[in-house]
Amino acid sequence: MKSRILFFSTLVFTVLFIFSSCSDDDKNDNITPPQLVPNGAYVINSGGKGNNAASITYYDLDSKQVRTGIFESVNGIGLGDTGESMIVYGNKIYVAVYNSGIIYVLDKNCKILSTIQSETADKIQPREFEAYNGKVYVSLYEGYLARIDTTTMKIDKKIAVGPNPESVKAANNKIYVANSGGMNSKNGYNNTVSVVDPELTSSKEIEVGMNPQEFKMDKYNNLYLISRGNYKTDETAVPNKLQQINTTTDKVTVLEEGHSFLMFPYGDKLYLVNKVYVNSIPVSTVSCYNITEKKVVEENFITDGTVISDISGIEFEPASGDIYVLAANKKNNGDVYVFSSAGKLQNKFDTGGSYPMGISFIKK
Numbered sequence: 001m002k003s004r005i006l007f008f009s010t011l012v013f014t015v016l017f018i019f020s021s022c023s024d025d026d027k028n029d030n031i032t033p034p035q036l037v038p039n040g041a042y043v044i045n046s047g048g049k050g051n052n053a054a055s056i057t058y059y060d061l062d063s064k065q066v067r068t069g070i071f072e073s074v075n076g077i078g079l080g081d082t083g084e085s086m087i088v089y090g091n092k093i094y095v096a097v098y099n100s101g102i103i104y105v106l107d108k109n110c111k112i113l114s115t116i117q118s119e120t121a122d123k124i125q126p127r128e129f130e131a132y133n134g135k136v137y138v139s140l141y142e143g144y145l146a147r148i149d150t151t152t153m154k155i156d157k158k159i160a161v162g163p164n165p166e167s168v169k170a171a172n173n174k175i176y177v178a179n180s181g182g183m184n185s186k187n188g189y190n191n192t193v194s195v196v197d198p199e200l201t202s203s204k205e206i207e208v209g210m211n212p213q214e215f216k217m218d219k220y221n222n223l224y225l226i227s228r229g230n231y232k233t234d235e236t237a238v239p240n241k242l243q244q245i246n247t248t249t250d251k252v253t254v255l256e257e258g259h260s261f262l263m264f265p266y267g268d269k270l271y272l273v274n275k276v277y278v279n280s281i282p283v284s285t286v287s288c289y290n291i292t293e294k295k296v297v298e299e300n301f302i303t304d305g306t307v308i309s310d311i312s313g314i315e316f317e318p319a320s321g322d323i324y325v326l327a328a329n330k331k332n333n334g335d336v337y338v339f340s341s342a343g344k345l346q347n348k349f350d351t352g353g354s355y356p357m358g359i360s361f362i363k364k
Contacts, residue, residue, distance in 0.1 A: 041317070041361045042070070042093070042110070043326070044083045045334060045353025049099050054083030055353040056095070056110060059336070061317065061361075068352025071095075074110045083353075087129035087136065088360045090150060094136055096126035103138065105153045108362055114153035132170035133198060139165035145177050147200055159203060161194035169215035171223045172247035173198060178212035178225065179205075189230060195250060206250050209241035218265040218291055223247050226260045233276075242272065242289065259287050259296055264314045268292055271301060271323070273311045284311040286325070303343035315359045322346060326356040 039061045047053030056079060058067040071079045080100030087094050092113065093106040101123025105114040118124045125141035136148040145165065146158040162179025169176045174195050181190025189211035196203045209227030216224050223245045229238035242260040244253045261284075262273035270289040275282055288298035301323075302308075312334065313326035325337040334356040338347040 038363050041324075041359050042086065043336060043351045043356050043359045044086045044095065045351055046083050046355040046357050047079075047081070048354050049082045051354075052078065052081045052100075053353065054079040054081060054097055054100075056083070056086075057352045058110075059349060059359075061320075064347060064349070066349050066352065070110045071104075071106075075112050079104075083357060084126060085128050085358050086360055087131060088362055089131040089136055092150065092153075093360070093362075094129050094138070094148070096129065096138065098125055098127060098141070101125060103148070105148075116148070116153070116155060127165065128167050130168040130170050130175070132175070135198070137168050137170070137175055139168050139177055141165065141183075145175065145194070145196055145200065157200045159196060159200040161196065161203060162192050162205060163190050165194070166213050167215045167225075169217060169223060170198070171217060171221065171245075174247065175200075176215060176223065176225075176245070178208075178215060180211055180213055182211070185211075185230070191227070193225065193245070204250075206245075206252060208243060208245075208252050209254070210238045214262060216263050216265050216270070218270070219267070220291070221247075222291070224255075224263065224265070224270065225252075226263055228261060231277075240274070242270070255294060256289065256296065259289070262311065262314055264316060265291070266316050266321075266323075269297075271314055272296070273314055275311065282310040284308055286311070286314070301343045302339065302345075304345055306337065306339075306345045308337060312356055313358050315361075317361055324359050326351075326359060328355040330354070 041059045043057045045055045055069055056071040058070045080097035082099035084096040084098040095104040101117050103116040103126050127139040127141050130137045138146050140146055141164050144158045145161050146155045149156045161177045164180045164182045165177045166180045167178045177194040179190045179192045191210045192205040193208050194203050194205055211228045213228050214226045225243045228240045239257045240260045241257050242255045259272045259274045261275040264271050268291050272287045272289050275284045286301040287296050288301055290297045308327045310328040312328040315324045321341045323339045327335045334351040336349055340346055
């Protein structure tokens with residue numbers, strides 16, 4: 001493994017690049033927010049790039065009722081183009097709207113507290129969040145890691161990382177950034193992770209599998225990374241890989257190949273979503289990788305015959321232990337399937353928008 005270490009002098013980052021506007025507009029203040037009950041979840045729908053159809057849906061975990069278009073009903077405006085991700089941290093929700101170049105900071109009823117975007121022609125391209133030590137970090141697809149001050153609700157600093165960064169994860173007082181190189185896929189994806197200090201003053205790169213996309217941390221504080229390869233099925237195919245990064249030495253170990261498109265840790269298992277395309281049609285499966293045994297122990301987590309063709313996300317509700325599987329549908333709205341820990345379907349609901357990207361559980 002090769003490491004290329006680059007030390008940067010402290011960045012004097014002017015806030016002129018980014019401005020933050022508080023939501024005190026009359027049109028927002030006159031809207032009565034919906035009364036959402038304390039035990040619920042928000043689903044962010046991408047809406048598809050170029051459609052300006054991103055949305056947020058609320059799901060009541062107790063009553064199983066669904067309320068679509070929550071952001072629009074609360075704020076009187078649409079969410080924007082390409083909802084990418086969201087994170088709940090403290091009493092705020094941070095939402096990345098990729099193709100609109102906007103980060104919204106919301107309260108827990110989805111009312112806008114602050115809007116973060118570029119004031120220049122070159123808009124920011126927010127992708128994924130990570131909360132750490134009172135700050136929220138966000139990858140910007142144009143090649144930066146930015147830090148949001150949770151009090152001022154403004155970006156206070158940024159640092160250059162690799163091309164087209166995706167997932168961000170804090171571990172052992174370091175910030176890890178997956179550099180996908182996704183915009184250069186025809187010439188080959190990137191194969192590095194940037195390791196940055198929390199003050200965004202220095203960075204180094206470590207070599208990983210092609211097209212790094214997603215980090216997760218298990219209950220033992222082990223850091224895992226999925227690299228998705230090049231998505232090909234011919235002789236030039238580079239398979240997806242599940243890797244573990246030693247956060248002390250930054251050594252990378254490949255754990256398995258061919259099962260890993262998405263993942264989520266729960267207990268002693270990593271739930272691995274694999275996705276392959278047959279005649280351009282996605283086929284998804286969920287297997288279980290045992291953390292201690294370091295091998296796949298269940299080829300199919302779903303035990304009741306439920307088939308989900310295009311899985312776009314997976315998450316666990318901590319109170320019940322239920323597993324929420326997000327499913328995309330190019331022609332219709334997405335769905336969320338709720339499974340028990342035994343892999344049996346408990347419930348299913350329409351997300352009210354296309355291509356659900358993530359689900360966040362929330363208590364007020």
